[in-house]
Amino acid sequence: MDSCKLQIEYPSKASMLEQNEEWFHLTTDEGQQRIRIHEYDRVYDVPGLYEEVVYNKLQCDxxxxxxxxxxxxxxxxxxxxxxxxxxxxxxxxxxxxxxxxxxxxxxxxxxxxxxxxxxxxxxxxxxxxxxxxxxxxxxxxxxxxxxxxxxxxxxxxxxxxxxxxxxxxxxxxxxxxxxxxxxxxxxxxxxxxxxxxxxxxxxxxxxxxxxxxxxxxxxxxxxxxxxxxxxxxxxxxxxxxxxxxxx
Ligand SMILES: C[S@@+](CC[C@H](N)C(=O)[O-])C[C@H]1O[C@@H](n2cnc3c(N)ncnc32)[C@H](O)[C@@H]1O
Missing domain, CATH: 3.40.50.150 (Vaccinia Virus protein VP39)
Structure with a gap:
């Protein structure tokens, strides 16, 4: 899983969303998609994406x-x-x-x-x-x-x-x-x-x-x-x- 290659953009820190509403943008060859963290089906489909967003970026312990x-x-x-x-x-x-x-x-x-x-x-x-x-x-x-x-x-x-x-x-x-x-x-x-x-x-x-x-x-x-x-x-x-x- 090479999560370094994932192109992810996060919303600005000012946006305070309920946990299950939080989202990010993922850019792939097919373009940019907006994905909610709780859309587990879409997140798990991309190798390393859950790990990158939840564990690396959001420091889940x-x-x-x-x-x-x-x-x-x-x-x-x-x-x-x-x-x-x-x-x-x-x-x-x-x-x-x-x-x-x-x-x-x-x-x-x-x-x-x-x-x-x-x-x-x-x-x-x-x-x-x-x-x-x-x-x-x-x-x-x-x-x-x-x-x-x-x-x-x-x-x-x-x-x-x-x-x-x-x-x-x-x-x-x-x-x-x-x-x-x-x-x-x-x-x-x-x-x-x-x-x-x-x-x-x-x-x-x-x-x-x-x-x-x-x-x-x-x-x-x-x-x-x-x-x-x-x-x-x-x-x-x-x-x-x-x-x-x-x-
Ligand atoms: C935030 S993820 C946590 C996954 C894992 N336990 C972890 O800590 O990495 C929540 C998981 O619960 C699953 N889930 C949601 N509703 C469920 C249900 N009714 N029965 C079983 N699993 C469910 C989701 O599909 C998802 O994989």
Whole structure:
């Protein structure tokens, strides 16, 4: 992936847009296109584009932060050498899987995303990371899909930068949570606003109930997920916990 060759222009710092509205211009032989960062299908189609915009330009640190917190929690609980069977939900083009492989011992890493372009990008750019990768909608899974996932006996669920903003809805996250075994590690991040009283994504209420009934939180870490296009820090919570029972 030679992202140096990508011709990208960013909007002026003065434009303050909501995260899912942020855009940039990409110039190719076919001309200039305006692409929103959240148009994942278009972004993943261009090798190195997601990495250049989200990781280099906007300094996203989340895959490293989240997998690092999981590693730390496992060490604290004397599980440094346990092998994980991980469901990477909202896996995108595989960056989280890559960090996960570095950070902890894994028996299996399985990716799930809702768009074909994510799987295609993984097959193209990171073919050795996942033991399997499914394109499915976990908010309305069919029995066959649930059985295919169930047979992995997951003992960890990881979701990075994929909750809220019209991405993974609460019901899909609940279905993924219920797929993994009791006592599994549950690690994810979410924009801080979605865990506050002004939340309109549904996550604040779902998380409150989940934490009361089914999820034992070990760590809640407030940190800068990435910069906005205007250069402002965007803060998220990283949550590390353990599943107690189905929600
Ligand atoms: C910001 S990207 C994050 C990708 C990856 N986790 C990372 O940190 O690099 C969000 C991903 O969530 C996926 N996504 C959105 N809605 C989804 C859904 N309902 N089920 C599964 N994946 C979804 C998108 O296709 C996209 O790949």
């Amino acid at each position: 989340s895959p490293q932060v989240i997998t690092g917190l999981l590693k730390e929690a496992m060490e604290v609980h004397g599980e440094k050498d346990s092998a994980l069977r991980v469901l990477d939900f909202g896996a995108g083009n595989g960056i989280v899987g890559e960090y996960l492989q570095e950070a902890v011992d894994t028996e299996a890493i399985v990716g799930v995303d809702i768009i074909d372009e994510a799987k295609k990008a993984v097959d193209r750019d990171r073919p050795d990371i996942y033991d399997d990768y499914y394109v499915m909608d976990l908010s309305i899974p069919d029995d066959k899909e649930m059985q295919a996932l169930d047979r992995w006996n997951f003992n960890a669920l990881i979701t990075v930068a994929a909750l809220g903003f019209g991405d993974i809805p609460t019901q899909a996250f609940i279905n993924a949570f219920n797929l993994v075994e009791n006592n599994s590690w549950i690690v994810f991040n979410i924009k801080d606003r979605f865990l506050g009283d002004a939340d309109d994504s549904g996550y604040n209420q779902t998380m409150r109930e989940m934490i009361g009934q089914s999820l034992n939180v070990h760590r809640k870490h407030h940190y800068c997920h990435r910069l906005s296009m205007a250069g402002e820090p965007l803060h998220y919570y990283a949550i590390v916990g353990r599943k107690e029972n189905n929600f």
